[in-house]
Amino acid sequence: MPVTEQQGAKEDQPALDLWSLRKRQFLRKPVAVVATGFVGFMILIAIFAPYVAPHSYTTMFRGERLRAPGSEFLLGTDNLGRCILSRLIYGARISLSVGLISVGIACSFGVVLGLSAGYFEGMLDNVIMRIMDIMLAFPAILLAMVIIAILGPSLYNLMIAVGVASIPSYTRLIRGTTLSAKENAFVEASRAVGAKTPTILFKHILPNIVAPIIVMATLGVAGAILSAAALSFIGLGAPPPTPEWGAMLSASRNFIGRAWWMFTFPGIAITSVVLAINICGDALRDILDPKLTNR
C-alpha cells in the first residue's frame, strides 16, 4: 500500500505545464496583479461609461463653470461647466480604443510584413526593410503628424496615424524573430512533408514567435495612449467636444491659475492607465521571455 500512496503523492504534484507555471509566476508579482486588475477595472468603466458616469460628457451646466470638486461634481467642472468626472469616464473609452486599435493596425501589418521579410529573405526582404528604414527616418510622433497632415485631424485618423507610425518597429521585431525561428527543425520537417507556405508561416512559425509580439503589443498600447494624448493635446486629435484626456489637458492650460482640478485629474488618468499597462507589459516580458532581462 505505501507504494501506491507514494505514487498518489506524486500525481498530486501538479504536472507543471507551461501555462500554470506562467500563472504562478504572475501571481508571485503582486504589483503586476494589482496593475492588471486596474486595467481590467478601466476597461469595465469604459464599456459601461453611460451607466457609471454621473452626467453626460457634453452637458454644460449653467452657472457651474470652473466649479471646484465637491459633492455635486466630484472632480469639479471645466471652463464650459461640464462634469470632469463624466468626461474622464467617457475619455477612457477613447484612450483605450485608440490604444487597442492603433496597436492592432501596427501589429497586423507588422506580422504580415515581418513574417514575409524574415521567411522569404532576398529581394522581398530588402524592399520591405528599406521602406521601413525610410519610415524610421521620422521620429514616430512626427510620422503620425505627417499622416494627420494628409488625412486631416479626426479620431479615426488619429488611430490610423499612431498605428501606421509604429508599423516599422513591429516589422523589425517580427522579421528578426522569424529569421531565427525558421531555422528550427520542425519548420524544415513541415516543409519536407509538403506543408504549404502559409501553413508553415501562420501555424508553425507565428505561434513560436508570439511571446515577444505580445510583450511588445502590451507595451505598445501604453505608448499609443501617450502618443494619442500628445497629438490631441496639440490639437491634431479628435475635435471638440470629444472628451479625449490629452485634449482636456490642452483646454486646462488657460485656467491653470484658477482651476487646478482641470489639469490634475486628466493627467492622473493618463499616467495611471499608462503606468498600469507598462507594469503588465514588464511582467509579461519577465514571464514569457526569460531570455530578455528586465531593463
Next chain:
Amino acid sequence: MTAFILRRLLMVIPVLLGVSIIVFSMVHLTPGDPAEIMMGEGIASAEVLARVRRDLGLDQPLHVQYIDFISGAVRGDFGTSYRTRRAVIDEVRERLPITLKLILPAIFLATLAGIGLGIVSAANHDTAIDAGTMVAAVVWVSMPSFWFGILLIYLFAVHLGWLPVAGSGGVRYFILPVTTLAMQGAALIARLTRSNMLEVLGQDYIRTAHAKGVSERTVLYKHALRNALNPVLTVVGLRLGAVIAGSVIIEQVFALPGMGRLLIHSIQGRDFPAVQGLILLLAFMFVVTNLIVDMCYGFLDPRIQYS
C-alpha cells in the same frame, strides 16, 4: 573604419530620397485641390485657380514637380508659406535657434541626470535609494511630458512665481521647458544605466579588481562605468529622435515660438509648403544625429568590428 563610414554615408542617401518622396507626396495624397486650399476653398474663380496652379507648377507632370521640389529643397528653398506669404526658409531661420536652445540642453540634461541616477541606483543596489529611483523612473516614463510641464508651470510659475509661465526670452524662459523635455529621456537612461552597471558589476574582472584592492570608487567609475555606457549611448541616440519630436509638443505647452509650434500651426492651417519644409528639416536632423551616434560607437568601443 573609413570603409564603414563611407558605406554608412551612402546608406543615408536612399533614406533621405525616400523621406523626400513621402514629404513631396503629402500635397498630392491630401484630398482636395492644393490651389484651392491655398486660396481658400470655394472663394477663388477658375481663372485665379488656374494661375495659382501654373505659378506653383501644379500643372506640370509629377516627376517634373518632384525634381523642382528636391532641387529647391537642396538649396534651402521650400517655397512660400500659404499663410504668411513669406519664404518658408526665412520662417524656419527665425525659429530654429529657439528649438535648438530647447533641444540641445535637454539632451545634455537627460544624459547627465539619467547616467547619474543610474550609477547612484546601481551603487546602492537593493536599498531604499535604488528602489525609490527606479519607482520614480517607471512613473516618469509613463507620465505624459506635457502634463509634467503643466505641473511645473503650476508649481514654479503660478504658485511660487519664480519663473515665467510661458513665452520666449532669456534663460529663465527655458528652464522649465528644458527640464520637461529632459525628464522622460532621463528616466529611460537611468533605468538602462542601472541595469547595465549591475550586469557589469557581476562580472569576473570586477571581482578581480576588488580582490587586488582597488578602491570602490575606482572600480565603479573606471572599471564598470566605461563598459556599461556603450549600450546607454545607443539609447541616448534613440532618444534624440524622441527629443526632437517631443520638442514640438513642449513648445506648444510653453508657447515657445520654435519650429514645432510653426509645424503645428502649419498643419492646422493646411499650409503645405511650410509643413513639407519643417518635416524635411526635422527628419534630416534626426537622420544626421543617428549617423553621428552610429559613428561614435567605433571610437568608444574598439571591440566593435565594422565588417
